Amino acid sequence: MPRKLHLNAFLMSVGHHEASWRLPESDPYASWDVKHFQNLARIAERGKLDSVFFADSPVLQGDPGRRPAGKLEPTVLLTALAAVTEHIGLIATASTSYNEPYNLARRFASVDHVSGGRAGWNIVTTAGADAARNFGLDDVPAHRDRYERAAEFVEVTTKLWDSWTDDAVIADKDAGVHADAAKVRPINHRGRWFRVDGPLNVPRSPQGWPLLVQAGSSEDGRQFAARYAEAVFTAQQTLAEAQAFYADLKQRAAALGRDPDHIKILPGIVPVIAATEAEAQELDAELERLISPEYARRQLAERFQLDPADLPLDEPLPDNLPTEDEIEGAKSRFTLIVDLARRENLTVRQLIGRLGGGRGHRTFAGTPEQVADTIEDWFHSGAADGFNIMPAVLPSGLTAFVDQVVPILQDRELFRTDYEGTTLRDHYGLPRPVNSLELTTV
Amino acid sequence: MPRKLHLNAFLMSVGHHEASWRLPESDPYASWDVKHFQNLARIAERGKLDSVFFADSPVLQGDPGRRPAGKLEPTVLLTALAAVTEHIGLIATASTSYNEPYNLARRFASVDHVSGGRAGWNIVTTAGADAARNFGLDDVPAHRDRYERAAEFVEVTTKLWDSWTDDAVIADKDAGVHADAAKVRPINHRGRWFRVDGPLNVPRSPQGWPLLVQAGSSEDGRQFAARYAEAVFTAQQTLAEAQAFYADLKQRAAALGRDPDHIKILPGIVPVIAATEAEAQELDAELERLISPEYARRQLAERFQLDPADLPLDEPLPDNLPTEDEIEGAKSRFTLIVDLARRENLTVRQLIGRLGGGRGHRTFAGTPEQVADTIEDWFHSGAADGFNIMPAVLPSGLTAFVDQVVPILQDRELFRTDYEGTTLRDHYGLPRPVNSLELTTV
Ligand SMILES: Cc1cc2nc3c(=O)[nH]c(=O)nc-3n(C[C@H](O)[C@H](O)[C@H](O)COP(=O)(O)O)c2cc1C
Ligand SMILES: Cc1cc2nc3c(=O)[nH]c(=O)nc-3n(C[C@H](O)[C@H](O)[C@H](O)COP(=O)(O)O)c2cc1C
Numbered sequence: 001m002p003r004k005l006h007l008n009a010f011l012m013s014v015g016h017h018e019a020s021w022r023l024p025e026s027d028p029y030a031s032w033d034v035k036h037f038q039n040l041a042r043i044a045e046r047g048k049l050d051s052v053f054f055a056d057s058p059v060l061q062g063d064p065g066r067r068p069a070g071k072l073e074p075t076v077l078l079t080a081l082a083a084v085t086e087h088i089g090l091i092a093t094a095s096t097s098y099n100e101p102y103n104l105a106r107r108f109a110s111v112d113h114v115s116g117g118r119a120g121w122n123i124v125t126t127a128g129a130d131a132a133r134n135f136g137l138d139d140v141p142a143h144r145d146r147y148e149r150a151a152e153f154v155e156v157t158t159k160l161w162d163s164w165t166d167d168a169v170i171a172d173k174d175a176g177v178h179a180d181a182a183k184v185r186p187i188n189h190r191g192r193w194f195r196v197d198g199p200l201n202v203p204r205s206p207q208g209w210p211l212l213v214q215a216g217s218s219e220d221g222r223q224f225a226a227r228y229a230e231a232v233f234t235a236q237q238t239l240a241e242a243q244a245f246y247a248d249l250k251q252r253a254a255a256l257g258r259d260p261d262h263i264k265i266l267p268g269i270v271p272v273i274a275a276t277e278a279e280a281q282e283l284d285a286e287l288e289r290l291i292s293p294e295y296a297r298r299q300l301a302e303r304f305q306l307d308p309a310d311l312p313l314d315e316p317l318p319d320n321l322p323t324e325d326e327i328e329g330a331k332s333r334f335t336l337i338v339d340l341a342r343r344e345n346l347t348v349r350q351l352i353g354r355l356g357g358g359r360g361h362r363t364f365a366g367t368p369e370q371v372a373d374t375i376e377d378w379f380h381s382g383a384a385d386g387f388n389i390m391p392a393v394l395p396s397g398l399t400a401f402v403d404q405v406v407p408i409l410q411d412r413e414l415f416r417t418d419y420e421g422t423t424l425r426d427h428y429g430l431p432r433p434v435n436s437l438e439l440t441t442v
Numbered sequence: 443m444p445r446k447l448h449l450n451a452f453l454m455s456v457g458h459h460e461a462s463w464r465l466p467e468s469d470p471y472a473s474w475d476v477k478h479f480q481n482l483a484r485i486a487e488r489g490k491l492d493s494v495f496f497a498d499s500p501v502l503q504g505d506p507g508r509r510p511a512g513k514l515e516p517t518v519l520l521t522a523l524a525a526v527t528e529h530i531g532l533i534a535t536a537s538t539s540y541n542e543p544y545n546l547a548r549r550f551a552s553v554d555h556v557s558g559g560r561a562g563w564n565i566v567t568t569a570g571a572d573a574a575r576n577f578g579l580d581d582v583p584a585h586r587d588r589y590e591r592a593a594e595f596v597e598v599t600t601k602l603w604d605s606w607t608d609d610a611v612i613a614d615k616d617a618g619v620h621a622d623a624a625k626v627r628p629i630n631h632r633g634r635w636f637r638v639d640g641p642l643n644v645p646r647s648p649q650g651w652p653l654l655v656q657a658g659s660s661e662d663g664r665q666f667a668a669r670y671a672e673a674v675f676t677a678q679q680t681l682a683e684a685q686a687f688y689a690d691l692k693q694r695a696a697a698l699g700r701d702p703d704h705i706k707i708l709p710g711i712v713p714v715i716a717a718t719e720a721e722a723q724e725l726d727a728e729l730e731r732l733i734s735p736e737y738a739r740r741q742l743a744e745r746f747q748l749d750p751a752d753l754p755l756d757e758p759l760p761d762n763l764p765t766e767d768e769i770e771g772a773k774s775r776f777t778l779i780v781d782l783a784r785r786e787n788l789t790v791r792q793l794i795g796r797l798g799g800g801r802g803h804r805t806f807a808g809t810p811e812q813v814a815d816t817i818e819d820w821f822h823s824g825a826a827d828g829f830n831i832m833p834a835v836l837p838s839g840l841t842a843f844v845d846q847v848v849p850i851l852q853d854r855e856l857f858r859t860d861y862e863g864t865t866l867r868d869h870y871g872l873p874r875p876v877n878s879l880e881l882t883t884v
Contacts, residue, residue: 032555058545059643061643063623064623066620068611068620070606071644072555075549076549077556079521080521083521083522083525099545110514111518113474114519130639133637133639135638169471171463173463173465176461178463178507181505184502195575196577196578201503201511203474292618
């Protein structure tokens with residue numbers, strides 16, 4: 001069977017472009033309106049996409065004066081989408097830095113039950129001091145510590161998901177035996193970050209484990225992904241960088257004894273689609289005009305750990321930027337942005353325009369054919385197993401992708417014409433995890 | 443307008459009776475089947491009940507070998523019920539001892555948005571060392587500390603819910619102003635238990651605050667309820683005790699300057715309904731026969747902080763029980779159970795039978811008329827503002843209540859014949875909280 005693309009719809013507010021809410025077509029209250037997202041999930045399902053996905057951080061991100069910053073908690077939102085869809089996978093981000101494994105394990109297992117096996121967890125460590133300050137801390141924990149905690153968090157969570165075997169429940173009414181007690185077991189985890197007895201209070205879910213997704217690309221992030229992730233979201237500006245990232249991650253996974261085909265790599269793309277290339281570029285330019293440069297400059301300065309005054313709008317980036325080592329927040333995104341600005345010799349204002357659409361993700365303005373071409377090109381050049389589709393404007397950008405680009409990809413036999421399995425793992429072609437407890441009780 | 447009853451359906455597995463799963467009619471896998479609960483919520487809505495409710499503890503409760511112990515996380519479950527109902531209120535329990543206020547505030551606010559203003563939070567402090575051992579602790583925190591943390595938790599949570607005014611979002615597209623920045627404010631909470639900056643990342647929800655419910659009846663529990671709760675679930679075995687509890691709680695609320703009518707008191711009742719009293723008693727006896735006494739004895743011993751061997755099945759409770767002061771778990775339930783056994787001179791075996799249905803809640807076996815009579819009696823005797831209906835067997839016990847008891851209560855003009863408002867607060871006749879931030883910005 002020829003290799004097929006995997007497509008995820010990354011949904012956010014009324015679009016990934018920070019100014020999308022200012023377009024006449026956009027409902028500025030949609031960010032916390034469940035009907036908006038139910039509509040989007042149905043559109044994505046009509047396009048047979050593998051999954052929809054929500055980013056998250058436990059903090060009010062960005063300036064609520066400037067853009068729709070309020071939103072719904074993603075596991076709640078996923079559950080509401082499960083009720084109105086049948087096939088599409090449902091991936092929510094949750095932080096390992098500001099949650100407890102027991103709480104998160106049961107919540108994702110519950111979403112997996114409720115959705116009939118369609119849940120996925122995007123595992124993030126949450127950059128940013130502002131989030132830390134909602135949880136009793138003064139500053140963000142060190143990058144290394146965050147990833148160390150994340151690894152132990154995932155170990156605990158997966159052990160909890162394995163704390164019931166698939167066949168634990170017997171339901172022998174006559175004998176009054178509900179489950180086989182030997183098949184529901186404490187995990188008695190004792191680690192540096194967590195002590196958790198278990199067992200979980202949710203029986204093993206349809207997928208065994210919800211799909212494990214990861215989205216950080218620093219050195220520690222890659223190593224974490226290579227060990228645990230089954231799908232990886234990543235921001236890549238150029239084909240060469242994407243190829244290098246792809247090869248690196250597959251190789252790291254193989255070195256850890258994993259099948260490199262069991263880690264799917266999905267670079268982000270912000271498709272701006274119109275009937276002609278010129279119209280697509282005009283739409284892109286219109287969005288860029290609606291950006292508030294002062295606000296965007298503050299955000300950039302924060303990312304660079306600088307003062308906004310150090311970034312004159314019509315000059316190139318200053319020379320005295322910190323190095324990636326000195327960044328405690330999102331390391332890989334920092335480097336990507338600096339490289340982009342230097343490579344293309346952009347002023348701060350130009351850089352802000354380039355980041356407005358996808359915060360560092362690649363924006364591609366063109367016709368449906370052109371979008372399909374670049375997707376096919378990257379897919380066949382060892383740069384991607386699929387894509388994270390990040391429409392600049394929602395719902396229109398998703399509708400355009402589903403109705404105009406997906407049929408081209410289907411004609412080229414690059415993408416499914418219907419769902420073949422029932423679970424998110426089925427869609428991504430990933431195996432159901434064997435239960436570690438099952439192995440020990442055989 | 444004559445005073446009307448408030449009715450909540452307390453849903454749990456296939457019924458509150460611990461042996462209900464062993465009946466031929468029961469689906470032993472239903473405890474984690476969202477369709478089972480969606481069916482129950484629709485039945486309750488058909489009966490115009492105020493709300494459905496789920497208990498919770500972040501631990502596998504009870505012996506999974508003996509009864510269906512696995513279940514779904516309640517905020518996920520509520521969201522799934524919101525999608526298939528239109529009117530009924532949705533109340534989930536969550537622990538203040540094992541959550542972070544920021545996470546919980548946004549989750550309940552999100553459920554309130556998704557449900558159009560139908561969310562309620564049953565605030566509990568979680569008794570039991572086993573739950574503590576899922577969160578890095580060796581033992582349950584002291585009862586006093588749990589309630590102190592709970593009070594600060596609610597303060598933080600309600601401040602977060604008030605961190606956006608209702609009219610904060612302006613959505614001025616031309617000016618590029620999404621929200622009025624003065625109307626989205628940090629809370630900068632600094633307390634003994636929590637430091638939380640805020641603001642919340644969810645705009646103020648339809649109800650302002652989800653309904654605050656409470657369910658502990660110890661001295662500390664009552665004082666907490668008097669201060670914060672808008673609805674109180676309680677276990678009361680006799681009319682006299684219920685009257686005393688009712689008067690005490692209303693008086694405490696008034697002493698704190700609250701309108702006593704804004705705290706609704708709902709004792710639990712386990713109605714076992716049949717066409718004749720004899721048939722109802724036979725159903726009750728059948729359930730009692732299905733109890734596993736050894737298992738129930740272990741549970742009782744744990745509650746009493748004793749060894750099971752100290753509780754011979756055919757003898758009365760021993761004299762050397764601890765006092766309520768010595769109990770670090772659920773204090774008021776301990777006292778209720780000891781009082782019940784002593785008052786009625788029950789052996790351990792008989793006590794186990796009496797607790798099988800409602801774990802200390804009052805079981806009432808009778809005809810629909812008799813159930814309606816006792817409800818009316820307590821309602822008119824200053825013992826209750828309504829009831830927490832805890833069917834011994836689900837769905838049949840709920841169906842019987844809705845189709846046979848509710849019409850009698852409606853005929854007597856004790857209960858609504860249709861929903862009059864749209865939110866959970868509307869159903870309970872409770873006001874929407876004024877936003878404390880709004881007050882300071884006027
Ligand atoms: C598509 C995509 C989505 C992401 N979503 C989130 C998110 O929702 N929350 C979050 O804290 N980090 C998210 N990240 C990761 C951050 O961008 C950042 O990479 C991370 O905090 C740490 O990454 P590092 O390993 O590069 O330092 C996402 C990354 C990508 C590529
Ligand atoms: C109807 C009802 C439901 C309750 N549900 C829970 C629950 O879901 N989780 C929980 O920890 N405590 C729950 N409780 C409270 C406990 O029974 C116990 O009262 C509490 O842990 C502490 O109460 P205390 O103040 O009496 O010590 C509930 C109580 C009642 C009356």
